[in-house]
Amino acid sequence: MSLSGLKPITEIIAPGEPIIIAGPCSAETEEQLLQTAAGLAANGIKILRAGIWKPRTKPGGFEGVGVPGLAWLAKAKEMYGMQTACEVATRQHVIDAISSGVDILWIGARTSANPFAMQEIADTLAELNAQDTPVLVKNPVNPDLELWVGALERLYNAGVRRLGAIHRGFSAYGKHLYRNMPQWHIPIELRRRFPQLPIICDPSHIGGKRELVSPLSQQALDMGFDGLIIESHCDPDCALSDKAQQVTPEVLNYILSQLVLRRPQGTTEGLDSLRRQIDELDSELVELLSKRMRVCREIGQFKKEHRMPVLQMNRHDEIMQTRINAAKEMDMDGDFMKTVLQAIHEESVRQQIEVLNAR
Numbered sequence: 001m002s003l004s005g006l007k008p009i010t011e012i013i014a015p016g017e018p019i020i021i022a023g024p025c026s027a028e029t030e031e032q033l034l035q036t037a038a039g040l041a042a043n044g045i046k047i048l049r050a051g052i053w054k055p056r057t058k059p060g061g062f063e064g065v066g067v068p069g070l071a072w073l074a075k076a077k078e079m080y081g082m083q084t085a086c087e088v089a090t091r092q093h094v095i096d097a098i099s100s101g102v103d104i105l106w107i108g109a110r111t112s113a114n115p116f117a118m119q120e121i122a123d124t125l126a127e128l129n130a131q132d133t134p135v136l137v138k139n140p141v142n143p144d145l146e147l148w149v150g151a152l153e154r155l156y157n158a159g160v161r162r163l164g165a166i167h168r169g170f171s172a173y174g175k176h177l178y179r180n181m182p183q184w185h186i187p188i189e190l191r192r193r194f195p196q197l198p199i200i201c202d203p204s205h206i207g208g209k210r211e212l213v214s215p216l217s218q219q220a221l222d223m224g225f226d227g228l229i230i231e232s233h234c235d236p237d238c239a240l241s242d243k244a245q246q247v248t249p250e251v252l253n254y255i256l257s258q259l260v261l262r263r264p265q266g267t268t269e270g271l272d273s274l275r276r277q278i279d280e281l282d283s284e285l286v287e288l289l290s291k292r293m294r295v296c297r298e299i300g301q302f303k304k305e306h307r308m309p310v311l312q313m314n315r316h317d318e319i320m321q322t323r324i325n326a327a328k329e330m331d332m333d334g335d336f337m338k339t340v341l342q343a344i345h346e347e348s349v350r351q352q353i354e355v356l357n358a359r
């Protein structure tokens with residue numbers, strides 16, 4: 001499936017401009033939502049997000065204010081001329097959000113992992129004749145691109161054309177720098193498969209900490225993401241959900257003002273010449289590797305004639321250590337070099353064993 005004929009997510013952002021969506025993790029009170037919206041609107045934010053129904057890992061936590069929060073979103077929309085967005089996870093959420101005039105829906109990471117829920121949401125949009133509503137699909141919590149694509153396809157098949165994806169990172173067991181691992185290669189593969197599908201980055205849920213919002217946002221823009229969805233609360237320390245990752249509208253404004261936008265340039269001359277350099281370097285790399293493998297086969301032959309074992313651990317350790325040190329001296333990452341060397345070593349051993357077994 002190619003997801004052809006997609007329409008823009010929103011017409012209120014000029015084409016080519018990053019789509020910025022901001023607002024609290026959760027709508028908590030009318031006052032909190034309106035105060036946050038006022039701060040965001042004053043800083044030029046045009047799309048307000050707020051969770052109305054909150055999917056919590058364990059029962060007993062704050063599970064969102066539910067339907068009354070929709071009226072607060074509608075009020076913010078009227079007062080500040082913003083578009084509004086909220087998460088939907090069930091048929092009833094879709095009915096309530098659409099009938100309250102929510103402009104943009106998003107699908108949370110726990111819901112996009114559930115094909116039954118996705119089908120129900122898609123069917124409800126069709127039933128309500130609301131297929132023109134923009135729907136943004138967060139990646140499923142687990143790193144499964146097919147599941148993400150499947151969720152998008154269910155909406156597409158129901159006639160939704162204002163589709164977008166949100167990259168919010170993938171959960172991992174244990175403690176990590178990030179709350180959810182970025183695994184950038186997954187959204188990049190999504191982009192490769194569906195070049196016309198807008199992808200928005202959610203640095204708040206990837207990072208899980210305020211100080212990571214800015215670097216992750218810049219990284220996303222550098223990688224050509226189409227926008228950002230960032231959690232912002234008028235009083236983050238008192239937020240009822242995700243307080244460690246929310247920033248005030250003022251801080252958000254500062255973060256956004258520092259971001260460097262990399263627009264596609266009129267001329268790609270400089271880029272073309274750099275790419276030519278990469279092409280040349282890669283062909284040198286391939287040639288060198290093939291030379292190295294040839295020498296390995298000769299070593300294999302020698303070891304065979306002298307009845308020596310293929311693997312000699314001292315030699316292996318020495319190779320790893322000297323090369324990693326050299327790489328570090330040349331400003332490369334030691335772990336990266338280790339991975340490369342291990343791959344080369346594995347293939348070298350395979351080559352030698354092939355020689356050993358040859359009659």
Ligand code: PEP
Binds near residue numbers: 025108110205
């Ligand atoms: C959210 O956006 O507040 C949220 C619950 O996100 P996710 O589905 O990415 O966990």
Ligand code: MN
Binds near residue numbers: 025231242
């Ligand atoms: Mn949140």
